[in-house]
């Protein structure tokens with residue numbers, strides 16, 4: 407089957423202007439040549455620190471940004487540069503869940519009206535059918551029926567995320583971009599929301615792009631995981647390979663930061679030195695080289711491409727050549 411979503415060499419540079427006359431003064435390279443595909447029905451976890459470009463990537467797919475370069479295809483159709491009116495038919499197939507549902511919910515609308523709104527915009531349902539559907543959706547996401555007449559501020563963070571989810575799934579999208587949907591929630595609530603999302607995926611055949619800054623969050627829900635660093639995808643693998651055989655030093659460092667319950671299984675700790683560098687003047691060669699404990703001379707001058715190392719496992723690192731050379735020596 408052809409992929410549901412294809413992201414091909416996508417770039418997003420935000421121009422920056424400086425000085426009194428706001429002259430062009432470079433660009434923030436938020437996303438700098440990223441490619442991956444989503445298959446229908448899967449969950450793809452996209453992980454990176456803040457500033458890695460993960461939210462920008464999500465926002466490019468829902469057309470909240472125009473890409474600077476590259477192609478975004480949904481079911482084979484090039485959606486990357488559609489004008490808002492042209493994108494409208496796709497909007498009901500591609501929905502977004504935000505980190506802070508409160509900020510994305512109009513505080514003056516009742517929860518019922520908030521969930522009904524997409525139904526009004528994107529379906530032909532009459533008033534009575536919409537109200538019935540709202541009641542059904544509230545039950546599906548685990549909220550009481552009387553929630554419809556109340557306002558978002560009357561609910562806890564976890565309940566507000568349930569409202570955001572009900573809104574997103576109300577029009578039966580096929581793709582849901584979830585941008586750090588549980589990052590603002592207590593750990594105990596995080597698990598509830600992730601389980602709800604997995605149940606809904608099963609029930610409605612959803613495909614998820616699940617964005618997180620932490621590998622432990624995506625571990626449970628993801629089929630495949632991509633690791634972003636400074637606008638570059640540095641490793642891409644099915645979940646099992648990524649967690650048991652991480653190949654990129656950055657992925658290894660992220661995994662070393664994930665608490666492991668059994669101390670005997672604790673990995674060799676790779677400590678990252680320094681902050682994530684600026685995306686305005688990204689490092690030469692491998693963008694990770696200033697922080698990489700294994701950096702070599704070549705890393706400072708040549709950017710390693712993302713290359714397949716095994717079925718579905720790709721990595722962007724020069725160590726690959728070193729290992730291959732020593733295997734054939």
Ligand code: SF4
Nearest residue numbers: 692695698705723724
């Ligand atoms: Fe480290 Fe070099 Fe690999 Fe980059 S290419 S991750 S600097 S070893």
Ligand code: MG
Nearest residue numbers: 456460461586
């Ligand atoms: Mg973000």
